[in-house]
Amino acid sequence: MNGMRARYCVSALGCLTGLLLASETLVAQDHWIDAYREPARRLIEESTSTRFAWERLAELGDTFGHRLSGSKSLEAAIQWAAEQMKKDGLENVRLEPVKVPHWVRGAESLELTSPGRHTLVMLGLGNSVGTPVAGIEAEVIVVRSFADLRGRATEAQGRIVLYNVPFTNYGETVQYRADGPSRAASVGAIAALVRSVGPPGLRTPHTGALRYAERSPQIPAAAISTEDADRLQRMQDRGTVVRVRLKMEAKFLPDADSFNVVGEVRGRELPDEVVVVGGHFDSWDVGTGSTDDGGGCVVTWEALRLMKKLSLRPRRTVRVVLWTNEENGLRGALAYRDRYRDELPNHVLMLESDSGVFRPNGFGFSGSDAGRLRINEIARLLAGIGADRIGASGEGADIGPSVQAGHIPALSLEVDGNYFLLHHTPADTVDKIDAADMARAAAAVAVMAYVVADMPERLK
Numbered sequence: 319m320n321g322m323r324a325r326y327c328v329s330a331l332g333c334l335t336g337l338l339l340a341s342e343t344l345v346a347q348d349h350w351i352d353a354y355r356e357p358a359r360r361l362i363e364e365s366t367s368t369r370f371a372w373e374r375l376a377e378l379g380d381t382f383g384h385r386l387s388g389s390k391s392l393e394a395a396i397q398w399a400a401e402q403m404k405k406d407g408l409e410n411v412r413l414e415p416v417k418v419p420h421w422v423r424g425a426e427s428l429e430l431t432s433p434g435r436h437t438l439v440m441l442g443l444g445n446s447v448g449t450p451v452a453g454i455e456a457e458v459i460v461v462r463s464f465a466d467l468r469g470r471a472t473e474a475q476g477r478i479v480l481y482n483v484p485f486t487n488y489g490e491t492v493q494y495r496a497d498g499p500s501r502a503a504s505v506g507a508i509a510a511l512v513r514s515v516g517p518p519g520l521r522t523p524h525t526g527a528l529r530y531a532e533r534s535p536q537i538p539a540a541a542i543s544t545e546d547a548d549r550l551q552r553m554q555d556r557g558t559v560v561r562v563r564l565k566m567e568a569k570f571l572p573d574a575d576s577f578n579v580v581g582e583v584r585g586r587e588l589p590d591e592v593v594v595v596g597g598h599f600d601s602w603d604v605g606t607g608s609t610d611d612g613g614g615c616v617v618t619w620e621a622l623r624l625m626k627k628l629s630l631r632p633r634r635t636v637r638v639v640l641w642t643n644e645e646n647g648l649r650g651a652l653a654y655r656d657r658y659r660d661e662l663p664n665h666v667l668m669l670e671s672d673s674g675v676f677r678p679n680g681f682g683f684s685g686s687d688a689g690r691l692r693i694n695e696i697a698r699l700l701a702g703i704g705a706d707r708i709g710a711s712g713e714g715a716d717i718g719p720s721v722q723a724g725h726i727p728a729l730s731l732e733v734d735g736n737y738f739l740l741h742h743t744p745a746d747t748v749d750k751i752d753a754a755d756m757a758r759a760a761a762a763v764a765v766m767a768y769v770v771a772d773m774p775e776r777l778k
């Protein structure tokens with residue numbers, strides 16, 4: 319633009335005026351973000367021209383299977399991830415010890431015993447106690463809400479309560495899984511069943527953690543498929559007395575050793591200022607945890623691999639953290655906050671991906687208005703891959719404790735996909751994920767992390 323104007327100068331004075339005008343134009347138009355158009359283009363190009371992220375996620379799931387806290391498969395996968403990070407050329411790759419709860423499912427079953435005998439598809443809820451060896455057999459009372467349970471409290475006594483509450487959104491429906499068992503116990507129920515927290519989907523049960531209240535007896539609890547919940551509802555509505563036998567071997571073993579996996583690209587000017595990206599590496603013990611949250615781990619890790627591959631070293635440090643034990647304890651997130659408590663003021667941004675790695679549409683952001691302005695400017699670099707929308711709030715279970723303790727700006731990757739259809743089910747496997755979408759998700763995280771880590775002024 320400068321050169322074009324100067325080329326038409328016909329006199330020394332005219333030429334000087336032209337140059338001055340041109341430099342003013344340059345100041346007006348050369349926005350800080352312009353310096354990032356080329357690196358962003360390269361990051362997107364590198365990510366979307368291969369299937370690397372998807373292949374890595376497939377290898378993780380195929381090789382190690384599920385990654386429940388306390389399992390050998392999680393620990394083997396953690397060692398593998400650290401080795402792979404070193405091969406990628408990441409710096410300061412380390413395993414940070416975390417003691418995690420060690421819940422094991424054991425054998426389990428649910429049988430309709432009257433009228434007739436039929437096997438029901440079930441998954442015990444994480445953290446549940448088991449049943450006696452012979453199981454628990456009782457009549458089922460189906461309720462549609464906590465209010466419904468309160469109204470029928472005397473009926474629940476000595477029975478198995480089934481919460482048949484259709485999925486609306488996770489935040490709203492998950493309370494029946496988390497708190498339902500203790501609420502049922504508080505009115506005398508001897509076991510609890512929960513309609514799976516997810517949309518209907520081919521008779522697939524969804525596990526997930528329950529949370530026992532301190533004052534209620536601990537009763538065993540399991541999820542059943544939406545189809546079977548509706549079936550038991552219909553039978554109750556017809557006046558049929560339904561009896562089931564629940565058998566669960568679930569129990570806790572002593573806490574186990576685990577680790578958060580950490581790797582970095584050290585900053586070239588301000589290495590002590592850190593942009594953290596990551597997901598949780600543990601999963602439930604069904605499926606391979608590819609959507610929840612192996613994919614989130616791989617796309618955030620990709621941000622660093624892509625920077626190394628392209629020799630892009632930002633001004634500040636970018637750190638990937640694969641947190642352990644999000645699903646049934648959050649111990650990895652808490653350990654990170656405690657280990658880095660003194661350094662939280664140097665955390666510029668924390669970004670989590672834990673909503674799946676389907677087609678990315680942008681990020682949720684929590685932070686100041688000035689920070690939002692910058693994040694919106696950066697997001698425009700992602701318009702070409704459709705990931706330029708910035709939503710009202712950014713959050714994640716694993717970044718949460720540190721974000722709150724350090725008042726750190728937070729981003730979460732947002733995607734268009736049916737996460738809650740797969741979430742915590744045996745169907746959570748890599749084949750549900752599209753390689754091109756995942757590459758775009760990795761590119762979006764890489765551009766966001768790189769620009770925030772490199773931009774001249776710190777994100778406010």
Ligand SMILES: [Zn+2]
Nearest residue numbers: 598610611672
């Ligand atoms: Zn998750």
